Amino acid sequence: MRKYVVIYRSVLMENLQYAANIAMGFISYFMLIFVFINLWDYMYASPGDLIAGYTKEQMIWYVMITEMIWFGARSATIRQQVSADIRGGNIAYLVNKPYWYPLYILSRYTAEWNIQLPMYAALTAVIGAAMVGGIPGFRTVTILAAVPCIALGMTIHAVFKICISMLSFWIEDADPFQWLYDKLILIVGTIFPVEIFPAALQPVLKLTPIYTVCYGPAKLIVDFSAEKYLEILSAQVVYLVAGCGILFWIYQRGGRKLYVNGG
Numbered sequence: 001m002r003k004y005v006v007i008y009r010s011v012l013m014e015n016l017q018y019a020a021n022i023a024m025g026f027i028s029y030f031m032l033i034f035v036f037i038n039l040w041d042y043m044y045a046s047p048g049d050l051i052a053g054y055t056k057e058q059m060i061w062y063v064m065i066t067e068m069i070w071f072g073a074r075s076a077t078i079r080q081q082v083s084a085d086i087r088g089g090n091i092a093y094l095v096n097k098p099y100w101y102p103l104y105i106l107s108r109y110t111a112e113w114n115i116q117l118p119m120y121a122a123l124t125a126v127i128g129a130a131m132v133g134g135i136p137g138f139r140t141v142t143i144l145a146a147v148p149c150i151a152l153g154m155t156i157h158a159v160f161k162i163c164i165s166m167l168s169f170w171i172e173d174a175d176p177f178q179w180l181y182d183k184l185i186l187i188v189g190t191i192f193p194v195e196i197f198p199a200a201l202q203p204v205l206k207l208t209p210i211y212t213v214c215y216g217p218a219k220l221i222v223d224f225s226a227e228k229y230l231e232i233l234s235a236q237v238v239y240l241v242a243g244c245g246i247l248f249w250i251y252q253r254g255g256r257k258l259y260v261n262g263g
Contacts, residue, residue: 004099004104007099008107022115023119026119026123033063033067036191041060053195057132061128062218065221070190072121073113073117073213074116075112075113079161086254102162105158106159110155138222142221145229148233149216149220152212153214153217153236157185159244164178212232
């Protein structure tokens with residue numbers, strides 16, 4: 001485990017030196033949030049209205065938090081590097097290193113979002129306080145409960161993104177599948193909460209990674225309840241275990257294919 005900590009620290013220090021580059025993404029984030037603030041402000045006829053059980057402040061904060069997670073989770077490591085290593089043949093060199101390649105990628109990714117996410121969280125707090133106001137019924141202790149869920153959600157997101165990238169063992173380009181996954185997470189779990197979709201569709205959405213990556217952590221912050229917390233945390237543990245199992249299976253199968261083909 002010590003070697004993964006070393007990888008994490010080295011990437012963390014590397015990203016700290018380029019924090020200004022990460023901050024450039026604040027422009028896109030602010031423009032997007034500005035649009036959504038005005039959109040939901042228009043859709044709520046009066047401050048007391050509810051849409052899918054959310055007040056206007058809760059809905060806007062929900063979108064800001066999910067977008068914060070989305071921007072903080074962006075990384076070329078889990079999308080481009082894995083596919084490039086496989087297609088370029090570099091994977092044959094990396095599998096002989098004294099570490100497990102998927103955990104090497106996860107260590108790098110964790111270091112990246114540990115820098116990106118707090119920066120976007122600080123920006124979100126400033127924008128929200130200045131343009132929206134506080135979250136109704138919000139308690140500071142809610143953040144302490146939500147942090148583990150955010151970390152688990154980011155890890156689940158990374159595991160499934162790596163799984164998709166490792167399809168490059170069999171196909172030339174896994175980017176179309178990455179695009180489909182990203183748009184599913186963005187539209188269903190990020191821009192709109194699960195409750196806004198038809199009641200018949202909601203149980204299906206709760207059985208997908210969408211429920212655990214963006215929706216769950218944001219829901220806990222804007223409308224915390226102990227029952228919902230246990231439900232989301234349990235779903236995340238199940239998805240993390242299942243995702244790691246799938247990742248291990250794909251990597252093992254891909255590795256055997258690599259050796260058979262003389263990689």
